[in-house]
Amino acid sequence: MSYRCAFLGCGPRADGHAAAYAHVTRGEKVAACDLNEQRLNAFLANHGIARGYTDLDEMLDREKPDVIHMVTMPTLRVGLMRRLADAGVPAVTVEKPICIGADDYKALRKLNAESKTKFVVNHQLRHHPRILQFLADIGAGAIGEVRFIDASAVMSMSGQGVHILDLMFAFNGYAPAKTVFGASSGYEDLGGTHPGPKTAESLITFTNGVRAALHSGAGAPQFREGPDWAHKRIAVYGTHGFRHWWMYGYELSRPDGSVERGEQEYRDQDILGQAGLTEALFDWIEDDAKVHPNNLSTSLDEWLVILAGYLSTIEARPVGLPFDPPDDLLDRFRAFVGGA
Numbered sequence: 001m002s003y004r005c006a007f008l009g010c011g012p013r014a015d016g017h018a019a020a021y022a023h024v025t026r027g028e029k030v031a032a033c034d035l036n037e038q039r040l041n042a043f044l045a046n047h048g049i050a051r052g053y054t055d056l057d058e059m060l061d062r063e064k065p066d067v068i069h070m071v072t073m074p075t076l077r078v079g080l081m082r083r084l085a086d087a088g089v090p091a092v093t094v095e096k097p098i099c100i101g102a103d104d105y106k107a108l109r110k111l112n113a114e115s116k117t118k119f120v121v122n123h124q125l126r127h128h129p130r131i132l133q134f135l136a137d138i139g140a141g142a143i144g145e146v147r148f149i150d151a152s153a154v155m156s157m158s159g160q161g162v163h164i165l166d167l168m169f170a171f172n173g174y175a176p177a178k179t180v181f182g183a184s185s186g187y188e189d190l191g192g193t194h195p196g197p198k199t200a201e202s203l204i205t206f207t208n209g210v211r212a213a214l215h216s217g218a219g220a221p222q223f224r225e226g227p228d229w230a231h232k233r234i235a236v237y238g239t240h241g242f243r244h245w246w247m248y249g250y251e252l253s254r255p256d257g258s259v260e261r262g263e264q265e266y267r268d269q270d271i272l273g274q275a276g277l278t279e280a281l282f283d284w285i286e287d288d289a290k291v292h293p294n295n296l297s298t299s300l301d302e303w304l305v306i307l308a309g310y311l312s313t314i315e316a317r318p319v320g321l322p323f324d325p326p327d328d329l330l331d332r333f334r335a336f337v338g339g340a
Helices: 012-022 037-047 056-063 074-086 103-114 129-139 157-171 266-286 296-315 329-337
Strands: 003-008 027-033 051-053 067-070 091-094 118-121 146-153 177-185 199-206 211-216 232-238 241-246 249-253 259-263
Touching (some): 012 067, 027 037, 027 056, 037 051, 056 074, 067 074, 129 266, 157 199, 157 211, 157 232, 157 296, 177 296, 296 329
Parallel strands (some): 003 027, 003 067
Antiparallel strands (some): 146 232, 177 199, 199 211, 232 241, 241 249, 249 259
């Protein structure tokens, strides 16, 4: 079966979604929608898409897509996701971060409970070939029992921290988080689209006893020169070894105690990861039992860890999960850390 796939939003990140179709076997790019007609036309030409729209309802009515790639600003998430669900779109891939605060988090919890649409958050790193191999290694016991996870990103928590937090959950078998003890400093708005702390750290304890350290912002490790977004990494330590991934390299322990190190080209891995995420969504459409690992419910569980870090910073205490975050948590957090 070939699925009819359309794009909502034609900015730079949408290019990654569309380019992955060179490796997607069950999807066809049929249309795109953007309010900016010049940007829309350029996107159509670059990716060989026949039909473009500046009106979302018109695209949905005429094209009847099976899958929408929603690549819009986080501030627009809730309203657009509700429109797509009400229109009966079977499946939607939503760019990260899924939320910016607590009020939209609660709105999406409600939508997820009410909607039949299968929503997936675009954490394509989870599907990189190297990451998949490391997940398989750890699942097969190559490093024994997982004890500690260390993850970091130089960009902010809402910018890239959500990616490494998603990997943290994946490498721990999606065990629920139990407590979060966080500290943050500074605040940046990034045009109102990705608000959050300039620097944040959280010590996370999971229900299975695994502990993890999550760090975003200043002081995060860097392995080579490059822009802030190019410094995502995660290391998983077990009773018998470790696996360490960063954007352009990796390390792993061998059974004899030696360490293997290598390099990788992030862009090559990333386009395959994006394709893998998309194919996994097709699997979920075909079989309800094949739930996508980046489903909305799991991604909201991950976002609650970030909100717990905000509350922990304000109240200087560990926060137990799950918890009901106050709607104004982001405003309280901004005032506490000195945001304008």
